[in-house]
Amino acid sequence: MSVDSDIGELETLKTSAPHEINISFLDHRGRKTTKLVGNTSEENHVKGRHRTYEFEFKELQFVSRIQISTRDYADGNKANFNCTYYPYGDKAKVQVANANNAWSVRVNRFITKFSIEPPRKYLGDQLLTSVQIEGLRSSEFSDVAKQVGAVENLRQSALEKCRERLEAVTAKEAEVEGLNQKIAELTESITQLDDNKSQVESQLESAQENLATTDRAVGSKKQELSEFSARIESASSSIEQKTEERKQLSTVIAKAEAQLRELKENINMFPTEISGFVSQGASSIRRYSFLAAIPIIVIGLVTVDLFSKASELSHLENLPQTISIWEVLVARFPYVLVCAALIASSYKLARVFIAEIIRINEQRLNLTKISIVAKDVSDASEDGLSLDDAARYEHRTHLKMDLLRAHLKGYLADDYQYSKKELPSQDPQPGDGSQDEAEA
DSSP, rough: OHHHHHHHHHHHOOOOEEEOOGGGGSSSSSSGGGBTTTOOGGOOOOOOOOSSSSEEEEEEEEEEEEEEEEEEEEOOOOOHHHHEETTTTTTEEEEOOOOEHHHEEEEEEEEEEEEEEOOOOOOSOOOOEEEEEEEEEEEHHHHHHHHHHHHHHHHHHHHHHHHHHHHHHHHHHHHHHHHHHHHHHHHHHHHHHHHHHHHHHHHHHHHHHHHHHHHHHHHHHHHHHHHHHHHHHHHHHHHHHHHHHHHHHHHHHHHHHHHHHHHHHHHOOOOSSSSHHHHHHHHHHHHHHHHHHHHHHHHHHHHHHHHHGGGGGGGGGGGTTTHHHHHHHHHHHHHHHHHHHHHHHHHHHHHHHHHHHHHHHHHHHHHHHHHHHHHHHHHHHHHHOOOOHHHHHHHHHHHHHHHHHHHHHHSSOOTTTOOOOOOOOOOOOOOHHHHHHHHH
């Protein structure tokens, strides 16, 4: 009998495996507890209490596994499981832990009944939802016995074939081991030849590297020589460029010194824009303009009122004959006097504020004129003179104070004359000659 035929028989052999045992094989099917077997309806759920829930078979059954499905029991809650074995009626009691909402027990024996006692719970709404029983009925054991005999025959046949195959494999392994030994010897010879080849190639590679290093060294020296030549040319060009830049910088320095000297000459004169005085004058003009606007508005309102009230005199002919026109005029005379007084006082106030605005503006203009005159006079008087900084400062300060004194007296007087301040003669400064030489 060949191995292929044994495999074919094993494939065609049908064995009885544990299957589900439904409620029809249990007693007391009317109980709500028994209806849990194979249950799929929520109506048959049983509330989990700390009491014994018993299930009894009509006849003995070979049970491989029992699973009680639950709800709202925490993982690890332990229940007491009891079952009665056949044929002596001995009982077994075990504790089963809840896992994934189910208590599962492996039995693998003939039993006539079993029971489950859930743990005590005070909080929550725990339920027993269904019971699944897996096993074989007693009537199925005759088929199982036949299958056991067939399986035993196939086992003996398979063992004989395996021994034969094992002996053949052992012989082949011995042959393979001899071939592997020859392969190892040939591999060792090839390795020695490869080592010799590697040594020769290493020597050749070393010689090539030495040659390449020599070539690189020669190229590097040539590159360095060309770089030195380029540096010499660049240094010569840089020297010429620096010389030209030095000449340009000398010219720039001479111009900058001339500008510095001119700025020093002007630092002590009046500024062309007197920002502080101008801003204060503008602020005063705005304030006086606002104050002058109040009496002007009063004058306008009183004038309008007088003209509007004067129109009422055109209806004097409608007055009773007992009232004379003089009485009316005398009655309105105090009102006219008050209005005239308001107009006169408002006019005087407005005139005073407007005059002050004009005076401030004239002061601004006069001070600006003094600044311009001081600068022009100073520039004109120093033209063509070789004066040092001290002399220029003395002359400018004297002129500035003289003009301010005349301005404080009530602006420039008509008979104002500049009084020259005598100073000792000053020799030309050495810096002037050097500066002229630099400019030349």
